[in-house]
Amino acid sequence: MTYAIEISDLKKRYEGGFEALKGINLNVEKGDFFALLGPNGAGKSTTIGILCSLVNKTSGKVSIFGADIDKDFAKAKQYLGVVPQEFNFNVFETVFNVVVTQAGFYGISNRVAEERAEKYLKQLDLWDKKDVQSRMLSGGMKRRLMIARALIHEPEVLILDEPTAGVDIELRRSMWEFIKNLNEQGTTIILTTHYLEEAEQLCRNIAIINSGQIVENTSVKALLKTLNQETFILDLDQPVSDDWHVDGYSTKLSKDLSTIEVEVIKGQSINHIFKALDEAGVNVISMRNKSNRLEELFVKLIKG
Amino acid sequence: MSNSEIFIAFYTILRREIRRFTRIWPQTLLPPAITMSLYFAIFGNLIGSRIGQMGGFSYMQYIVPGLIMMSVITNSYSNVSSSFFSAKFQHSIQELLVSPTPNWVILVGYVLGGVARGLFVGAIVTVLSLFFTHLHLQNLFLTIAVVCLTAIMFSLGGFVNAIYARNFDDVSIVPTFILTPLTYLGGVFYSIDLLPSFWQHVSLLNPVLYMVNAFRYGILGVSDINVYMALVIVGIFIVVLFTFGLHLLNKGKGIRN
Numbered sequence A: 001m002t003y004a005i006e007i008s009d010l011k012k013r014y015e016g017g018f019e020a021l022k023g024i025n026l027n028v029e030k031g032d033f034f035a036l037l038g039p040n041g042a043g044k045s046t047t048i049g050i051l052c053s054l055v056n057k058t059s060g061k062v063s064i065f066g067a068d069i070d071k072d073f074a075k076a077k078q079y080l081g082v083v084p085q086e087f088n089f090n091v092f093e094t095v096f097n098v099v100v101t102q103a104g105f106y107g108i109s110n111r112v113a114e115e116r117a118e119k120y121l122k123q124l125d126l127w128d129k130k131d132v133q134s135r136m137l138s139g140g141m142k143r144r145l146m147i148a149r150a151l152i153h154e155p156e157v158l159i160l161d162e163p164t165a166g167v168d169i170e171l172r173r174s175m176w177e178f179i180k181n182l183n184e185q186g187t188t189i190i191l192t193t194h195y196l197e198e199a200e201q202l203c204r205n206i207a208i209i210n211s212g213q214i215v216e217n218t219s220v221k222a223l224l225k226t227l228n229q230e231t232f233i234l235d236l237d238q239p240v241s242d243d244w245h246v247d248g249y250s251t252k253l254s255k256d257l258s259t260i261e262v263e264v265i266k267g268q269s270i271n272h273i274f275k276a277l278d279e280a281g282v283n284v285i286s287m288r289n290k291s292n293r294l295e296e297l298f299v300k301l302i303k304g
Numbered sequence B: 001m002s003n004s005e006i007f008i009a010f011y012t013i014l015r016r017e018i019r020r021f022t023r024i025w026p027q028t029l030l031p032p033a034i035t036m037s038l039y040f041a042i043f044g045n046l047i048g049s050r051i052g053q054m055g056g057f058s059y060m061q062y063i064v065p066g067l068i069m070m071s072v073i074t075n076s077y078s079n080v081s082s083s084f085f086s087a088k089f090q091h092s093i094q095e096l097l098v099s100p101t102p103n104w105v106i107l108v109g110y111v112l113g114g115v116a117r118g119l120f121v122g123a124i125v126t127v128l129s130l131f132f133t134h135l136h137l138q139n140l141f142l143t144i145a146v147v148c149l150t151a152i153m154f155s156l157g158g159f160v161n162a163i164y165a166r167n168f169d170d171v172s173i174v175p176t177f178i179l180t181p182l183t184y185l186g187g188v189f190y191s192i193d194l195l196p197s198f199w200q201h202v203s204l205l206n207p208v209l210y211m212v213n214a215f216r217y218g219i220l221g222v223s224d225i226n227v228y229m230a231l232v233i234v235g236i237f238i239v240v241l242f243t244f245g246l247h248l249l250n251k252g253k254g255i256r257n
Helices: A044-051 A073-079 A097-104 A111-124 A139-151 A168-183 A198-204 A220-224 A271-279 A291-303 B003-021 B030-051 B059-089 B093-097 B103-129 B140-164 B169-185 B197-203 B207-219 B227-251
Strands: A004-011 A017-028 A033-037 A060-064 A080-082 A157-161 A188-192 A205-212 A211-217 A229-236 A250-253 A259-266 A286-287
Touching: A004 A044, A017 A044, A017 A060, A017 A205, A017 A211, A033 A044, A033 A198, A044 A060, A044 A157, A073 A080, A080 A139, A080 A271, A080 B103, A097 A111, A097 A139, A097 B003, A097 B093, A111 A139, A111 B103, A139 A157, A139 A168, A157 A168, A168 A188, A168 A198, A188 A198, A198 A220, A198 A291, A205 A220, A205 A291, A211 A220, A229 A271, B003 B059, B003 B103, B030 B059, B030 B103, B030 B140, B059 B093, B059 B103, B059 B169, B103 B140, B103 B227, B140 B169, B140 B207, B140 B227, B169 B207, B207 B227
Parallel strands: A033 A188, A033 A205, A080 A157, A157 A188
Antiparallel strands: A004 A017, A004 A060, A205 A211, A229 A259, A229 A286, A250 A259
């Protein structure tokens, strides 16, 4: 099977001696929506940098759709589009020129480049800014410009490194809709993010990297199944008595006795809590997870 | 990449470089025009009229080829050094590094961008010089060959400078402390025949002397050195600098972690 990305025994030691990657192995399937998560300094950016030829690897093998990045670098690069974390376009160029120039670096003719630039700038709501110098754009617009630029050669794999950092909620949602559509059309997406709820909602498979090693590599579903305990917060329409509890469950009451925090262990049903509250004549007006489920697992895995 | 795709990538880099220096023309094209006009007016007209002849020509006629060459050297060098370093500084060089554009195309694209600016400024200075004196071309082919090869050589030098530069000071150190003295002592304003024997020999170690004299020979037909030796020296420098620049790019020096 040819994977979109195949990484084997990838190592990176920087000049100062710091070992950023200690021999990681990772496969990303074609058409996947894949999350690469990890704390700051874990090795995510180094891995992505090596994939995009911005960082020289120390050893190991990396292939993109079967094309080795050392032996067949031109083909490997054709498959890949990158949206980096930092803005890295020429700030004095116009929006249109940033995108069309990038197409030229991939050997795309000016006519095709201009057609595609119009298509992607329109899809990303930047067409009315096409003649504006890119330094004049807002942060969210700059990020969308980098997405348009990364798509100009219509890559098979799109890598997004923290694409929603500093982006407001509305824009983040529209950005994810756009990326989800791309994925549905067959583009493999690789995402790094600090917003773990994004990874939980969007991604099918996930790898967690810590201290230069992959500590987990599975599907999001399978990972969430390993969660032994979840904490729910229930908001009530009236206070309960201060000694209210349900046998077999760990509960915590708020000061005003109108909010309950319940720990539900894997295999337990939350129905008992609802039943007990119903018997007390109290209605639940809302319910939520105390923290993101993936976040709980992430913290657990990182702490070892 | 196919040959046509490689050509598009090369043309894209060259077009972007030309667009850059023409967009910021008050910084790139206007200053050499003003500076050289002042040189022509002060050194050529005012002081030159008292100096008399040099090499069988009026002093103004004698310094014009040198000043044109000085403009070509400084502009081709600074175009590549500042453009490539800015791309490094803003990280926009990553646009090229993630693309399949081969390294030699990146190098040739940037270098020819520098050559374009060097020749553009050279043409402006030549036109300005015609307001002060008349020029007759002794050897058109040699003149064009020397000016193009010199622009290529100094563009390559600017590229290597930009690769090693870590900050904007590093970009200006070489032009200020190496290039300017070499140019001023490279026979732009005088014939080395005027120097004592020891300094004549020292001057022969200066590569700029060969380029200025070869160019002057193309225009006026006079030179302090063997013109063909000049072409060989420039050719050797070009091969060495191109090979070194490409090696640095392949290694990722200063641009890849």
